[in-house]
Amino acid sequence: MKPKPLRFFAPCPRGLESILADELEQLGATCVKPSNGGVYFQGDWETCYRTNLESRIASRVLWQVADQAYINEDQIYKAAYALPWNDWFPPTHTIRVNLAAIKCPLRSLDFVTLKIKDAVCDKFREMSGKRPSVDTVQPDIRIHGFLDARRFTLYVDTSGDALFKRGLRKTAGDAPLRENLAAGILRLSGWKPGTPLLDPMCGSGTFLLEAAQMALNIAPGIKRQFAFERLNQFNTLLWNNLKEAAIAKQQPSSPQPIFGSDLYGDALTAAQTNLTVAGLDDVVQLKQANMLEISAPTPTGILVTNPPYGVRIGEQEKLAALYPKVGDTLKRKFSGWNAYIFTGDPMLPKLMRLSTSRRTPLFNGALECRLFEYKMIAGGMRKDKTK
Numbered sequence: 269m270k271p272k273p274l275r276f277f278a279p280c281p282r283g284l285e286s287i288l289a290d291e292l293e294q295l296g297a298t299c300v301k302p303s304n305g306g307v308y309f310q311g312d313w314e315t316c317y318r319t320n321l322e323s324r325i326a327s328r329v330l331w332q333v334a335d336q337a338y339i340n341e342d343q344i345y346k347a348a349y350a351l352p353w354n355d356w357f358p359p360t361h362t363i364r365v366n367l368a369a370i371k372c373p374l375r376s377l378d379f380v381t382l383k384i385k386d387a388v389c390d391k392f393r394e395m396s397g398k399r400p401s402v403d404t405v406q407p408d409i410r411i412h413g414f415l416d417a418r419r420f421t422l423y424v425d426t427s428g429d430a431l432f433k434r435g436l437r438k439t440a441g442d443a444p445l446r447e448n449l450a451a452g453i454l455r456l457s458g459w460k461p462g463t464p465l466l467d468p469m470c471g472s473g474t475f476l477l478e479a480a481q482m483a484l485n486i487a488p489g490i491k492r493q494f495a496f497e498r499l500n501q502f503n504t505l506l507w508n509n510l511k512e513a514a515i516a517k518q519q520p521s522s523p524q525p526i527f528g529s530d531l532y533g534d535a536l537t538a539a540q541t542n543l544t545v546a547g548l549d550d551v552v553q554l555k556q557a558n559m560l561e562i563s564a565p566t567p568t569g570i571l572v573t574n575p576p577y578g579v580r581i582g583e584q585e586k587l588a589a590l591y592p593k594v595g596d597t598l599k600r601k602f603s604g605w606n607a608y609i610f611t612g613d614p615m616l617p618k619l620m621r622l623s624t625s626r627r628t629p630l631f632n633g634a635l636e637c638r639l640f641e642y643k644m645i646a647g648g649m650r651k652d653k654t655k
C-alpha cells in the first residue's frame with residue numbers, strides 16, 4: 269500500500285502564487301492549490317527535496333504536521349503536545365517557533381508562541397528526559413504556527429534559510445530584489461533562455477543571475493543545505509540521487525544573450541562579483557552605461573528592469589525627471605522589444621508616458637508594487653497627451 273501523501277505549504281511573494289503552482293506541478297507535486305501568499309500541495313519526501321532544490325519561486329517548503337479547529341491557547345498546546353516530535357528530530361537540535369495570524373481572536377500571539385514551544389519541549393522531556401534549546405538566530409529546526417479565526421495549523425520548515433538565499437549573491441548593492449521575486453518576474457515576462465534579455469539598471473544583477481541559472485538549467489539550491497537534512501527521516505541516498513540528477517541536467521557554461529548595465533561602477537562591481545562567485549561571468553555581458561544613452565543590443569528581445577525608487581522629496585524630483593526620459597529611450601531605441609518595468613512607485617507609469625499593455629500587482633515584502641508591460645511597436649507607443 270502506498271504511504272499517505274504528506275501535506276505542504278510553500279509561501280512565495282504575493283502575486284506569484286499561480287506561477288508557483290505551475291512550477292510545483294512540473295516538479296511532481298499533487299493537489300496543488302494556490303492560496304494567498306503561497307501554494308498548498310501534496311507529495312512524498314522526494315517531492316519535498318526536489319521542490320527545495322529546484323523551485324525558483326517558493327520562499328520555503330513547510331511540512332504540515334497539524335491542522336485543527338481551536339478556541340483557546342490550551343487546545344493549541346494539546347495539539348502541539350500530541351505530535352511525535354521525538355520521531356522527527358533529536359532533542360540536541362535547537363528550535364525556534366514562529367507564529368503568524370490573521371483574524372485570530374486570542375489576546376497575545378507571544379503567549380501562543382510560548383505555549384507551542386513549551387508543548388514541543390514538554391513532549392521531548394516526557395519521551396526522552398531531554399528537551400531542545402531555543403535558538404532564535406540560527407536554529408536547526410524552525411516550527412511555524414499559523415492561526416486564522418478558527419483553525420490552527422502547524423508546520424515544520426524543511427528549508428531552513430529561506431529559499432531565495434541561494435548562497436550566490438555576495439554583495440547586495442542598492443535595494444536588491446529577492447531572488448525568487450526576480451525569477452518570478454522573469455517567468456511573468458515570458459522570457460525563455462535563448463531570447464535576448466537586457467536589464468539596463470541591473471544593480472547587483474539579480475535578474476541576470478537568475479536568468480543565467482535558468483539558461484544553464486542550474487538548480488537554485490544545488491550549493492546549499494536544507495533543514496530536511498537534519499530530520500530523522502532524512503534519506504541520504506534519495507537526496508544524493510536527486511542532486512546528481514540535477515547536476516547531470518546542467519548545461520556547460522557558455523555565453524548567452526543576457527545583457528546587463530548600470531550607470532554606476534559600484535553597482536557593476538557588485539554584479540560582476542556576484543556573477544564571478546556563481547561561476548557565471550562568461551554567461552552574461554556587463555557594461556557601465558547610462559540607460560538613457562544605450563541602444564538595443566539585438567533587434568528584438570525582452571527588457572526587464574527595476575528602476576530606482578525614491579521615498580525622499582529630492583529623490584522623487586530626480587525620478588520625476590528620469591522616468592519620462594526612460595519612456596522616451598524605450599520608444600526611440602527599443603522598438604521590437606517587450607519591456608517589463610517592476611516598481612513600487614505609483615507615479616512611474618504616468619511619467620513614462622507609454623501605453624501599458626499589462627500591469628501585474630506583486631509584493632516586494634510588504635511593499636505593493638506593479639510589473640508594467642510595454643510592447644514597443646515602432647511609432648505606436650506614445651500616449652496621446654490630449655486624452
Ligand SMILES: C[S@@+](CC[C@H](N)C(=O)[O-])C[C@H]1O[C@@H](n2cnc3c(N)ncnc32)[C@H](O)[C@@H]1O
Pocket residue numbers: 440441442443444445468469470471472473474475529530531532535557558559560574575576577
Ligand atoms: C533599484 S536598483 C536595481 C536593483 C537590482 N534589481 C538588484 O536586484 O540589485 C536601481 C539601479 O538603477 C541604477 N540607475 C539609476 N539611474 C540609472 C541610469 N540613468 N542608467 C542606468 N542605471 C541607473 C542604480 O545605480 C541602481 O543600481
